[in-house]
Amino acid sequence: MSTEAKRAPVQKRKEKPASSDGQENVAPTDDGNGPTTEKDPEMGTVIEKESAPANIAGTTPELRRELLHSMLLQRRFEERCAEAYALGKIGGFCHLYIGQEAISTGVMSMIRADDYVITAYRDHAQALARGVSPRAIMAELFGRDTGCSGGKGGSMHIFDAHTNFLGGHGIVGSHVPIAAGVGFAIKYRRGNQVCVCFFGEAAVNIGAFHEALNMASLWDLPVIFIMENNRYGMGTAISRSTANEDAIVRANGYRMEGETVDGQDVFAVRECMARAIERARKEKRPTLIEMKTYRYMGHSMSDAVSGTYRTKDELEENMKRDPILLLHNKMFEAGELTEGEMHKLDDEAKAIAQDAWDYADSSPEPPLEKLHTDVYTDTTS
Ligand SMILES: Cc1ncc(C[n+]2csc(CCOP(=O)(O)OP(=O)(O)O)c2C)c(N)n1
Numbered sequence: 463m464s465t466e467a468k469r470a471p472v473q474k475r476k477e478k479p480a481s482s483d484g485q486e487n488v489a490p491t492d493d494g495n496g497p498t499t500e501k502d503p504e505m506g507t508v509i510e511k512e513s514a515p516a517n518i519a520g521t522t523p524e525l526r527r528e529l530l531h532s533m534l535l536q537r538r539f540e541e542r543c544a545e546a547y548a549l550g551k552i553g554g555f556c557h558l559y560i561g562q563e564a565i566s567t568g569v570m571s572m573i574r575a576d577d578y579v580i581t582a583y584r585d586h587a588q589a590l591a592r593g594v595s596p597r598a599i600m601a602e603l604f605g606r607d608t609g610c611s612g613g614k615g616g617s618m619h620i621f622d623a624h625t626n627f628l629g630g631h632g633i634v635g636s637h638v639p640i641a642a643g644v645g646f647a648i649k650y651r652r653g654n655q656v657c658v659c660f661f662g663e664a665a666v667n668i669g670a671f672h673e674a675l676n677m678a679s680l681w682d683l684p685v686i687f688i689m690e691n692n693r694y695g696m697g698t699a700i701s702r703s704t705a706n707e708d709a710i711v712r713a714n715g716y717r718m719e720g721e722t723v724d725g726q727d728v729f730a731v732r733e734c735m736a737r738a739i740e741r742a743r744k745e746k747r748p749t750l751i752e753m754k755t756y757r758y759m760g761h762s763m764s765d766a767v768s769g770t771y772r773t774k775d776e777l778e779e780n781m782k783r784d785p786i787l788l789l790h791n792k793m794f795e796a797g798e799l800t801e802g803e804m805h806k807l808d809d810e811a812k813a814i815a816q817d818a819w820d821y822a823d824s825s826p827e828p829p830l831e832k833l834h835t836d837v838y839t840d841t842t843s
Pocket residue numbers: 584632633634635661662663664665692694695696761
């Protein structure tokens with residue numbers, strides 16, 4: 463399904479090539495059907511059409527099992543979040559990531575421990591995939607003192623310095639310039655880390671997004687901008703909010719490499735990340751990636767599952783491409799996973815989620831004297 467036909471013509475300007483040697487950093491897929499690219503020699507910008515389906519080659523059975531476990535954990539953990547919310551144990555906003563797990567898992571499995579991650583409010587599963595403690599995340603959701611943000615951030619503000627997980631931000635697009643700032647800090651310190659920045663497709667219409675991409679490209683910052691296109695911003699379909707639905711063309715506006723991938727396929731996500739990471743670490747160039755996905759739950763817990771803005775049929779159709787199911791099927795076909803083993807992995811994930819719940823539920827609330835700590839202004843003196 464190519465979106466090429468809808469692309470606006472690219473305006474040509476004389477610019478230096480994005481890649482120093484002018485070569486494309488596009489790893490071929492194992493079936494020889496590498497992603498097709500179009501390259502404007504004057505702009506040096508590559509906009510890739512959707513990649514051919516990725517396959518499992520290049521990963522070991524052990525790694526594939528880890529990827530499956532990571533996705534299962536996120537799914538089971540968030541199902542418990544929905545339950546806890548319904549019971550009133552989680553207050554405030556709560557946005558679930560269910561359906562999008564191949565993105566978090568694929569991305570986090572490719573980056574290093576010293577890299578940085580920053581995201582929007584749909585952040586629990588991404589934090590889990592990054593390796594933040596399930597107990598600390600659940601305790602944060604329950605508003606407990608043992609939560610990773612001291613129980614004072616809640617669902618939209620999962621932070622963890624140990625894993626360089628920089629949140630958890632509620633204002634759409636607000637963290638995208640922070641990612642550019644992190645990229646600048648990496649460059650200033652002459653590091654070779656990357657900063658991965660997740661946001662939804664609705665954020666590409668926010669001014670801050672454009673400012674950040676402009677600076678990241680102008681200053682050659684090692685930032686990987688990941689647009690998770692789940693087709694809706696709250697109850698508004700992208701076709702109703704975005705003049706050019708083919709949002710990846712925005713990369714061209716900033717002389718940045720851009721790529722669209724199937725966000726339901728963890729291997730496609732990993733392959734695409736490999737190219738972006740190489741570009742960021744070696745060439746110090748940013749990338750904009752559009753990962754096509756679908757959210758199974760409502761926008762937040764206050765939104766009905768299928769809502770009034772999409773049909774049940776559409777939802778069910780998209781659930782046929784469940785990222786966990788796709789990986790399960792590939793492993794099953796490869797003869798490396800039995801149904802019994804799948805159940806065992808699933809039970810393990812459920813047990814971790816239960817342990818996190820028990821821990822959170824038995825943790826104390828933040829004491830009153832912490833009310834004024836961890837705020838920018840010291841109001842106590
Ligand atoms: C600047 C700003 N405007 C409006 C909102 C209200 N709002 C919260 S989430 C959201 C939709 C964002 O959708 P998208 O970026 O696609 O992310 P998704 O929820 O699909 O993950 C909106 C409009 C907000 N938080 N910030």
